[in-house]
Amino acid sequence: MDVLVVGGHGKIALQLLGLLAARGDRARGLIRKPEQAADLEAVGAVPVLGDLEADASLEPYVKGADAVVFAAGAGPGSGDARKATVDLGGAVKLTDAAKALGVRRYVMISSIGAQDPGAATGSMVPYLKAKADADRYLIDSGLDWTIIRPGGLTDEPGTGRVRLTTDLGGRASVPRADVAAVLAEALLVPSTIGVVAELFTGDVPIGDAVRALR
């Protein structure tokens, strides 16, 4: 499978690219800084140079993919403008490119809280609104989407065990390594298409948790 991971140098993305490459997929990561290319190559991935904000279309990068993953983010220090151009605009551009090229499979990293951005405070409001709008745009696209909404991300080692639930409104944390493993698994499991699920650390092995999603 050829998978394009957008936000390819992100902390989840690099781990996901490594998992994909290790199982024999063509793991391509979109990055905007050439100096990050070596880190992708080190995990067996193919760096693709492009910019979610500056490029009018992502079609040149999506071309040839069997699936795309949105793993980019403007980051906690960013202002409202970049939440609009990255967290929302980048995800929308990826949806448009996938749709135009007939690349049906799209896995989105969203966030807990996106089901009700109005309940948040401070800079979380525009962030969660951008995530919610990006999710809605993808849902309305008719593509074969899966939306994963992790809780607070940590850099702890993965446990291989998670809680994945379509019962939205939870609050807990999850290691980025386990998020990457869930995304890699979801790409293989068609029953995750059309599912919005929150993801936390838990006690169910990742393969079982992903296969149980409906």
Ligand SMILES: NC(=O)c1ccc[n+]([C@@H]2O[C@H](COP(=O)([O-])OP(=O)(O)OC[C@H]3O[C@@H](n4cnc5c(N)ncnc54)[C@H](OP(=O)(O)O)[C@@H]3O)[C@@H](O)[C@H]2O)c1
């Ligand atoms: N932090 C949390 O607790 C939390 C909770 C739930 C969900 N999330 C979401 O989880 C996702 C991944 O998180 P993470 O910690 O792995 O992310 P991360 O390490 O912050 O990586 C985000 C990546 O997006 C890239 N990016 C930003 N603007 C770009 C542009 N214009 N063109 C191309 N790439 C661009 C960044 O590249 P540069 O190096 O070029 O800036 C960076 O590599 C994000 O969508 C985030 O919103 C986070």
